[in-house]
Amino acid sequence: MTSDVTGNGMQSILRAACVGVGIDASDAEPVDAPGVYRLRDGIVVRIGGREQKLASSREVAVARWLETCGVSATRVIPNIPQPVVVDGRPVTFWQELPPHHPGTxxxxxxxxxxxxxxxxxxxxxxxxxxxxxxxxxxxxxxxxxxxxxxxxxxxxxxxxxxxxxxxxxxxxxxxxxxxxxxxxxxxxxxxxxxxxxxxxxxxxxxxxxxxxxxxxxxxxxxxxxxxxxxxxxxxxxxxxxxxxxxxxxxxxxxxxxxxxxxxxxxxxxxxxxxxxxxxxxxxxxxxxxxxxxxxx
The missing domain is CATH 3.90.1200.10 (Aminoglycoside phosphotransferase (APH), C-terminal lobe)
Known part of the structure; x- marks a missing residue:
């Protein structure tokens, strides 16, 4: 959960994480889910709770594994060690999904x-x-x-x-x-x-x-x-x-x-x-x- 952090605090975590991996966060836009931001070039950043570092690491590992298996799934941004931890919170970087609709x-x-x-x-x-x-x-x-x-x-x-x-x-x-x-x-x-x-x-x-x-x-x-x-x-x-x-x-x-x-x-x-x-x-x-x- 990330609801215990104010908007300014969340953006500070976002900026620090992006600086750490060399990504420009100046045009970050929040999306519907709390702690999720969209950047330029189709990058989506997710900020997890302090208790979610292990879960975030597993999600990244699963995404990378599925990519090696040739399965269409959400993709992490390559060549970035993830998660990046800022103030005890795991931050992960993802490729934005292409235009899509719900599956039958x-x-x-x-x-x-x-x-x-x-x-x-x-x-x-x-x-x-x-x-x-x-x-x-x-x-x-x-x-x-x-x-x-x-x-x-x-x-x-x-x-x-x-x-x-x-x-x-x-x-x-x-x-x-x-x-x-x-x-x-x-x-x-x-x-x-x-x-x-x-x-x-x-x-x-x-x-x-x-x-x-x-x-x-x-x-x-x-x-x-x-x-x-x-x-x-x-x-x-x-x-x-x-x-x-x-x-x-x-x-x-x-x-x-x-x-x-x-x-x-x-x-x-x-x-x-x-x-x-x-x-x-x-x-x-x-x-x-x-x-x-x-x-x-």
Missing amino acids: PGDVAQALEQLHRLPLPGFELRRMSPLARVEDDIAAAQTVTEDDRRWLRKHLEELRGRWKVLPQGLPWSVVQGAGGGDGVVVGDDGDVILAGLGRAVIGPPEWDLVHTAIECWTAAAINASQYAEFCARYGRDVTRWDGFYLLRDIQEFRMALQSMRAAALDPTYQRQALRRLACIRGDEGMRPWPGWADID
């Missing part, structure tokens, strides 16, 4: 299939632990009752027990981790580009596939025809795998907690937080669940 479910499937069949990289990348630090999220949820909190803790323990006996599936690979169509875009020239690699880990490839299944069968954000296209392009329907229900339940649990975090910062998300909690508790009947909406 089929495009997402194509990008994921290419990612999942790559051999494991030669650098250390953490293994997926999808329920790590979830206790902190439950404790920090300010918009739920104590009864809700007890249920969330009990549900967490149930999911942890099921995770220990995850059914065998595809060989573990690099996975996108966060999932979602936002992590795949299509250039106006038709090139399918992996754009969301900040949470890449080693894990079950099915994890990435479950997210699209949730978009269809939980949230009704895509229709059955689009989901069929996704399965056809990837070559697998994850809902037919024995471990599907576990990964679905874990992801829905995390999505519910995400909405609670959002509600703690912005009361307008409280209705969605209560809706998601009611859904995972079984109070809303069969999926798809009406009103299960995205959190921006």
